[in-house]
Every structure is written in structure tokens, then in C-alpha cells.
Amino acid sequence: MAGIRSVLAECGGxxxxxxxxxxxxxxxxxxxxxxxxxxxxxxxxxQFDVEFPEKLLNRRTFESIAAIRDAVRGLVGGGEA
Numbered sequence: 001m002a003g004i005r006s007v008l009a010e011c012g013g014x015x016x017x018x019x020x021x022x023x024x025x026x027x028x029x030x031x032x033x034x035x036x037x038x039x040x041x042x043x044x045x046x047q048f049d050v051e052f053p054e055k056l057l058n059r060r061t062f063e064s065i066a067a068i069r070d071a072v073r074g075l076v077g078g079g080e081a
Contacts, residue, residue, distance in 0.1 A: 003048065003070065004031060004044070004048050004065055004068050004069055005018050005019060005021075005065065006018075006047075006067075007040065007044050008021075008027070008040060008065070009041035010043060011036070011039040011040045011042070012031075012032055012037075012039065012040045013032070013034045013035070013036035013043040014027070014030050014031040014032060014036070015030060015031030015032065015041065016030045016031065019031065021066075023064065023065040023069070024065075024066050024081060025065070026063060026064060026065050027055070027062060027064055027065070028059070028063065028070060032057040032062065037059075037062050040059070040062060040068075041062070044068065044072060048072050048075070048076055050072065050075035051075075052071070052080070056071055056075075059080050063078060
């Protein structure tokens with residue numbers, strides 16, 4: 001999902017270019033903070049017209065592009081990841 005990288009670049013506040021990250025790279029090691037995570041979540045909700053349920057509001061959901069992709073796919077598909 002290319003949209004995830006663009007939201008990550010715009011809202012994540014990373015110390016590195018989101019385009020250079022592998023899908024399984026640790027986003028927290030790349031500079032994602034709790035504040036950046038909130039911005040990222042809000043950006044993803046707007047981009048994909050979803051709402052993250054409370055059970056997905058944890059570090060693991062936002063630890064990598066792959067984890068975000070899986071969560072968003074679950075939400076877009078109508079089920080919770």
C-alpha cells in the first residue's frame with residue numbers, strides 16, 4: 001500500500017526518508033515517537049477512511065510498514081486485524 005509510505009513520510013516525523021525503509025524495518029528505531037505515532041494513526045485514518053479500534057492502539061500495530069499494512073487491510077476489509 002503506497003499510501004502508507006506517503007502518510008508515514010508526512011505524519012510520522014521520522015529521522016529517515018520513509019521511502020528508504022524496508023517493509024519490516026523497525027519504525028521506532030527509524031525515529032517514530034509516541035507523538036509521531038498519533039499523527040501517523042490520524043493520517044492513516046483519513047487516508048483509508050478507517051478508525052483504529054482501541055485494541056489496535058499499541059506499539060506492535062505501528063512497529064513496521066508491514067504491521068501497519070496488515071492492520072489497515074483488516075480494517076478496510078471490514079474486520080479488525
